[in-house]
Amino acid sequence: MKAMCVLILLTSGTAMLTDLRTGRIPNTLIVTAALAGLASQIASAGAMGILHFLAGASIPALLLVPLFRFRMMGAGDIKLLMVLGGMVGFPEVLDLCLWSFVAGGIVAVCKMVFVTGVKERLLYLLRYVRDTGRSGKIVPYRKPGRRPENFPFAVPVFAAAVLVVGRYAHIFV
Numbered sequence: 001m002k003a004m005c006v007l008i009l010l011t012s013g014t015a016m017l018t019d020l021r022t023g024r025i026p027n028t029l030i031v032t033a034a035l036a037g038l039a040s041q042i043a044s045a046g047a048m049g050i051l052h053f054l055a056g057a058s059i060p061a062l063l064l065v066p067l068f069r070f071r072m073m074g075a076g077d078i079k080l081l082m083v084l085g086g087m088v089g090f091p092e093v094l095d096l097c098l099w100s101f102v103a104g105g106i107v108a109v110c111k112m113v114f115v116t117g118v119k120e121r122l123l124y125l126l127r128y129v130r131d132t133g134r135s136g137k138i139v140p141y142r143k144p145g146r147r148p149e150n151f152p153f154a155v156p157v158f159a160a161a162v163l164v165v166g167r168y169a170h171i172f173v
Helices: 002-022 025-045 048-069 074-088 092-116 118-135 154-168
Strands: none
Touching: 002 025, 002 074, 002 154, 025 048, 048 074, 048 092, 048 118, 074 092, 074 118, 092 118, 092 154
């Protein structure tokens, strides 16, 4: 249990730092963490650990593919949540996803209020929905590059990982 908690924090923390620095989460981190998480699940639960890992990893894939399709979320963020989901398993992966989006929502609201402006962001969203509905074409929602409205989703994922690990370790209720 302690090893898995360390692995979760190490994986999410490294992903956050590299995402902040480069805007990407490297596949080498994802693959290495996935193998380590799977090995840890097998070590703690035997062959059932494989199913536990797969159950936890599949939930983010199923839930978040639509956000990737509209380019509202990056593939690296989804792969990170899949790996962490495999580490925590089901149903804890639901907490991880929920708290990631709660933390992300808090960051987004703060950015809207203090950086980009609430009215501008809401108008951008409404125009996006209108234009996508009219044209029937899916275009990326997120504008590329380092822009004030963009933020690395690995940051709220790390915050959620800290919360989930804290609950595992009975630090948080």
